[in-house]
Amino acid sequence: MKTFFWDTVEAASIAWGALKANRVRATLATLGIVIGVMTVVLMVTIVAGLNASFKKQLSLIGAGTVYVTRFPWIMQDDFFLYRNRPRLTLRDAEAIHRESLLAEAVTPSVDTMRPVSYGSTVLNGVFVVGAGDDYQKTENVMPEVGRFLSRQEFEANRSVVVIGQEVADRLFSARNPIGQEIRIGAHRYRIIGVLEKQGTMFGMSLDNQVIIPLGTLMKHFGRRRDLTISVKAAEGVRLVDLKDELTGILRRSRKLGPGDKDNFSINERDQLMATYNKLTAGVYAAGIIIGGISLLVGGIGIMNIMLVSVTERTHEIGIRKALGARRSQVLRQFLIESALICAVGGIIGVGLARLGGAVINQWLPTSMPISVAVGSMAFAALVGIFFGLYPAAKAARLDPITALRKE
């Protein structure tokens, strides 16, 4: 045990000395490892960053809410098949509202793009949401200043609006927008509230929106609109059960025969998550394959350099054997050396991935899990041990006399 410890320390210090003596060669030899580790770590960094940001964005969609739409969020069939479906109407929303036992809240809503203006400032392409009266129960919206739409305002289809942060900033900058009048399209609305900042979802700003009563939107911009019906499950209700119930209600309300396919889609957050995971699994696999090939090539490079090293140091090995080094001690010396070269390569690789991540962070969110950084360094060292095995065994098997004679 004591022997093991001391000759491991000795082996590590020999290995370190050998690396220092052949700095350039060791660096070149470990380049494959550097690239392999960098690829894997960078890929994981990007995917982990995307994951974190995606999950954060998804959290804006209520977990206990399903969304009934004409077009599904994830299209699996031809677009035209979906386009032929009849729109979702207020009647469908009312049917759900009337018949569902599992829903806590039902909100029809609709959105459209309109220019929004205040005085001479015009914002093009603002999301105008027409919200049903339970909108706050199904969606994650809170006023930061002022208040949300009231029941009377919904029922009377008043021309009042709650605006998003970005709209408020761009139209009013530092001034208080409450009580001011803005135009949406050709119509005037009084501002009653400003929403909390929500950030972006899938590259779209959620703060570039204004919310008005659904009735008002239909009155001003037309009734023939395709609704989204948000249904929030009551406490303790499973989404599958809610979906079953909604399917039944909608099939009746939309007068589908027993053999007809559903002509609506019920969406939920987890579907997006599942699709997203499928996508990133591909990215992961690609990263691991590329990284794996680099590590393999890198490992062969290490094997080559270790064979050169063993040949160069045959005489040294002879001396060590003459002085009593056992096979296992010589073997360990060379294994530690190749593991060390690879671990250094791993550290450089992680460092480069870290730098690369910082650069990519300007366009994509990145985050490097510490376990991956440490794990890939350890794996690099394992690659070193694996590919160092053959050269080290060669060194260990050397005959002391032959080795001593070689200068």
Add this chain to the structure above:
Amino acid sequence: MDRDGELIRLVDLHKVYKVGEIEVPALRGIALTVQRGEYMAIMGPSGSGKSTLMNLIGCLDTSTHGEYWLSGVNVSTMDDNELARIRNREIGFVFQTFNLLPRANALHNVELPLIYAGMGLADRKARAREALTAVGLGDRMHHKPAELSGGQRQRVAIARALVNRPSLILADEPTGNLDSATGEEILQMFDELHRRGNTLVVVTHEESVAARAHRVVRLLDGQVVSDIMNGHPPQPAVDIHAL
């Protein structure tokens, strides 16, 4: 330590090298006994088998046939790892070309046998310093071999040979790479080692070196052709048969 009695016993030792299909006999039945405390020279022209014999005595190689007993242990049946242990504990080598590690300083070179013996840091540093001081290199411990003269390098090698307190010091042409004055210094050191009771076996082709030993064994064609006592051996040959 037991200073009396037999250290080495070679019984009908044969060594055959195979060069392709041809078998080349290098040793053809060597029988030799070396007592503890002896100073023996092995001589012979090149091709006589003296290097082969040295390798066998040094446990660097194994015989094809015959027995080799070292300190009462049959070494000829040992495997690689056991032989490594014997080299480490029982034998101190002094080579013609010194065979020091070029990148390591004198102290580390002397420490090597102790490292392979598993000795801890503090103990082995102390032992290595002591050994270097004993050969007069107390002020050169942190010099690399390239920074030392030939004589100093050979003294480092002697310190390394002594540091594990082996029962046998085995020297192969120890003055071969040195000028005569330095060679003389080394030989005086050997005389001193012998006086202190160490067993020395020196392989050489120089008569002047062999003359320092108390016993000279001459080889020719893989066989002992003469075994002569010089001066006054500490253990007379008659005692061997009396045992």
